[in-house]
Amino acid sequence: SIAILLYLARKFKTPDHWYPSDLQKRARVDEYLSWQHVNIRGKGSKLFLTKVLVPLLTGQPLPPEKLEGVTEELNIVLKQFEEKFLQDKPFIAGSEISLADLVALVELMQPVGAGYDLFEERPKLAEWRSRVEEAVGKQLFQEAHEGILNAKNL
Numbered sequence: 001s002i003a004i005l006l007y008l009a010r011k012f013k014t015p016d017h018w019y020p021s022d023l024q025k026r027a028r029v030d031e032y033l034s035w036q037h038v039n040i041r042g043k044g045s046k047l048f049l050t051k052v053l054v055p056l057l058t059g060q061p062l063p064p065e066k067l068e069g070v071t072e073e074l075n076i077v078l079k080q081f082e083e084k085f086l087q088d089k090p091f092i093a094g095s096e097i098s099l100a101d102l103v104a105l106v107e108l109m110q111p112v113g114a115g116y117d118l119f120e121e122r123p124k125l126a127e128w129r130s131r132v133e134e135a136v137g138k139q140l141f142q143e144a145h146e147g148i149l150n151a152k153n154l
């Protein structure tokens with residue numbers, strides 16, 4: 001939950017880069033956190049549900065045209081994410097990682113876990129992912145995503 005993340009950042013006085021005290025940087029984080037609910041989260045989760053959970057529960061794969069539509073919806077918001085939020089910056093709020101980057105990458109790992117490598121043809125997105133992983137720690141990142149990355153094998 002975004003509310004819980006913000007509460008924890010404030011309560012435990014995390015390093016400033018996670019939820020910046022600078023109003024412009026904080027506004028960028030808040031803007032992304034508000035936007036992502038129906039965009040990255042909505043479309044990424046929909047692809048995961050469509051490609052992994054629905055077939056698992058029904059025993060039937062979804063028709064390819066339905067999967068294509070869901071994938072196209074995700075591609076549209078990925079383009080918006082790159083153009084509006086990443087632009088030419090290393091991270092969403094600027095030169096340092098923030099909660100916005102963490103939330104964004106966690107949401108994007110759902111489609112990856114469904115077998116859709118959305119980073120493959122998006123170098124800007126792939127480079128950003130590498131920076132986020134590096135900032136968090138590659139081992140911690142892999143441990144945190146182990147379950148979702150193995151979901152397609154269910």
